[in-house]
Amino acid sequence: MVATERANRRVLLVANWDWVLYNFRLPLAAALRRAGYDVLLVCPQGRYGEEMRNSGFKVIDWPVARRSVNPVRELAAVVRLIGIYRSLRPAVVHHFTIKPNFYGSLAAWALPGCRCRVINTFSGLGFLFTQAVRARLASVIVLPLFRLVMRRGRHWSVFHTRSDLDRLVRLGLGSVERARLIPGSGVDIARFRPGPARTSHPPVAVTGARLLWDKGIGDFVEAARLLRREGVAAEFWIAGEADRGNPSCIPSEVLGRWQREGIVRLLGHQRMDEVLARADIAVLPSYHEGVPRFLLESAAAGLPLIATDIEGCRMLVCPGKNGMLVPPGCPEALAGALRILITDPDLRRTYGTASQELAERHSEERIIEQYLRLYQEVCPV
Numbered sequence: 001m002v003a004t005e006r007a008n009r010r011v012l013l014v015a016n017w018d019w020v021l022y023n024f025r026l027p028l029a030a031a032l033r034r035a036g037y038d039v040l041l042v043c044p045q046g047r048y049g050e051e052m053r054n055s056g057f058k059v060i061d062w063p064v065a066r067r068s069v070n071p072v073r074e075l076a077a078v079v080r081l082i083g084i085y086r087s088l089r090p091a092v093v094h095h096f097t098i099k100p101n102f103y104g105s106l107a108a109w110a111l112p113g114c115r116c117r118v119i120n121t122f123s124g125l126g127f128l129f130t131q132a133v134r135a136r137l138a139s140v141i142v143l144p145l146f147r148l149v150m151r152r153g154r155h156w157s158v159f160h161t162r163s164d165l166d167r168l169v170r171l172g173l174g175s176v177e178r179a180r181l182i183p184g185s186g187v188d189i190a191r192f193r194p195g196p197a198r199t200s201h202p203p204v205a206v207t208g209a210r211l212l213w214d215k216g217i218g219d220f221v222e223a224a225r226l227l228r229r230e231g232v233a234a235e236f237w238i239a240g241e242a243d244r245g246n247p248s249c250i251p252s253e254v255l256g257r258w259q260r261e262g263i264v265r266l267l268g269h270q271r272m273d274e275v276l277a278r279a280d281i282a283v284l285p286s287y288h289e290g291v292p293r294f295l296l297e298s299a300a301a302g303l304p305l306i307a308t309d310i311e312g313c314r315m316l317v318c319p320g321k322n323g324m325l326v327p328p329g330c331p332e333a334l335a336g337a338l339r340i341l342i343t344d345p346d347l348r349r350t351y352g353t354a355s356q357e358l359a360e361r362h363s364e365e366r367i368i369e370q371y372l373r374l375y376q377e378v379c380p381v
Contacts, residue, residue, distance in 0.1 A: 009381060010090040014042040014081075014100045016064050017245070022048035024123075024185045024293065025096065029057060031368045036381040037092075042084060060084055066099065066245035074103075081107040085114060091379045094119040105155065117378045121158040122168065123184075123290040156378055158182050158371075160290030161311045180374055183315060184291030186367030187300045187359055194302030194356065195277030202233040203280040203342050205306075208272055208294040209240045211255065212248040216285025216308060222331035223285075223338060224263045234342045239267045239275050276301035280348060281341050284313060287328045291315055291362075300359035304351030306337045316362070322354035 011032055015021045021029070021041050029039045033056075041052055042060045049059045062084065064077035085093065085107055093116050095104040101120040108118050156178045159165035165179050205224075209215040217238060224236035243249050259266055267275065272294070276282070282298030282305050289312030295305055299316060305323030307313035317323040324340070326333040341348055 008091050009036060009379075010038045010040065010088060011092045011094060011375075011379075012040050012042050012060075012084070012088065012090045013094050013096070014062070014104050015096045016044065016062075016066050016099045017097075018043045018046035018048040018052070018059075020096055022052055026052065026055060026057075027188070027364055028185070028368055028371055030055070031372060032375065035372055035375070037375070037379075040088065040090075042081075060088075064099065064103070078103050078106055078110075082111050085111050085116065090116050092117045092119060092375070094121065096121050097123065116154070118155045119158060119374070119378065120155065122164055123160050156180065156374065158374070160184050161315070163311045164290070180370075182367060182370045182374075184296065184362065184367060185293065186362055186364035187293070187296035189300050189360055189363050192273050192276065192297045192300035192359070194352070202235055203345075203348075204235045204237060204278065205281040205283050205338055205342065206237040206239060206275060206279040207283045207285070208238075208270075208275065208297075209284065209286065210243040210246065211238070211240050211250045212243060212246055213250055214248045214287045216287060216328065216334075217250060219285045219329060219331045219334055220283060221258055221264055223335040225261075226331060226335040227338060227342070228263055230339075232339055232342055234338070236264045237267055237275070237279065238264055239270045239272065241269045272297050273301070276303060279303060281306065281338065283334070283338070284308070285326070285328070285334055286310070286313070289313060296359060296362055299355035299362075302352040302356045304341055304348045305355055306334065306341065316358065318354070318358070322351045322358055 013021055013025055013029055021043055029041065033039045040058045040060055042062045044063055045061050052059050062080060065073060081103055093104055093108060095101045101122065105118055105120060108114050108116055157168070158180050159168070160183055162181060165181055169176055169179060207217065207220050209217065211217055220236070220238065227234065242252065242255065255266060258264055276298055280303070282295065282303040284292055284295050284307040286292065286308055289310060291312050295307060295313065295316045298305060299322065305317045307317045307323065307325060308328040309325040310328060313325065317325055319325050324337040326337050
């Protein structure tokens with residue numbers, strides 16, 4: 001009887017990278033546990049598994065390669081997920097990012113007698129929905145199958161932006177009735193606070209992201225190069241690691257060349273609260289985003305924001321109030337916005353104050369409340 005009750009409350013949070021669960025979803029997992037759900041984490045073994053176990057969660061190994069398109073390996077990943085779902089009999093499986101959304105939905109659909117509810121969270125449409133040749137070829141196979149499994153009536157979809165919601169509903173990958181708009185994963189406003197007033201010079205502009213071309217990292221470097229040629233005094237920092245599992249990963253030889261050139265500082269993996277406390281301007285020149293965690297953290301830290309004019313960034317950057325928007329893929333425009341903020345400390349302070357006020361509306365606590373309401377609808381405790 002006890003085992004049955006636990007299964008009726010069992011929730012699996014599923015991702016194809018342990019970093020996704022560790023960095024973005026542990027607060028949600030903890031909130032679900034406090035609400036009475038039995039929460040388990042499903043992801044490949046990685047460097048963050050031990051830390052998640054130390055937080056009191058059981059971590060189930062799901063061997064899946066983020067970058068692979070090998071049909072044998074991918075089928076094996078789906079079969080393994082079917083086995084996990086058959087063994088654990090969860091009430092809810094909650095998937096994050098495109099590959100788990102698809103494979104997890106397929107596994108739930110293929111499992112005989114499976115009655116679990118499925119929540120797919122689309123934090124951004126990612127590589128599959130780009131114009132890259134490999135992505136377009138894969139979508140010919142993936143999208144029809146995804147439509148098939150999504151016809152099952154026990155699926156809910158969460159989107160970070162309205163345009164993603166509209167696009168996927170139009171493609172038949174979700175229903176309007178069971179689609180929810182929840183803007184991001186929120187920010188811990190107790191952890192990310194403005195640092196002490198900086199008196200040192202020159203100002204520091206920082207971007208924080210995985211080292212991918214489509215995060216605009218190359219544009220940030222080129223903008224720094226343009227400003228250095230003009231003699232603008234500033235430091236340019238890049239906080240983040242190479243993501244070898246992503247097709248857009250910047251090659252090591254390019255990173256080495258930038259390091260030797262000395263225009264930017266490559267900080268690697270860092271505690272972002274500590275980095276932002278020492279920065280003056282936050283920059284995210286990405287080409288596509290959901291609701292960018294880096295901009296949320298920067299806003300909570302009281303920094304002015306510069307970002308690309310795409311929907312996810314427009315949700316957090318209000319031009320003329322807390323920052324500036326520039327066209328994607330335009331280092332010249334990015335350099336122009338940086339020049340203005342680097343040379344105007346009063347404007348940086350004004351924008352930074354407005355950023356902090358905006359961050360409070362996107363607090364982690366408020367976002368988790370929206371997820372808990374969804375869970376009460378999907379699977380009341």
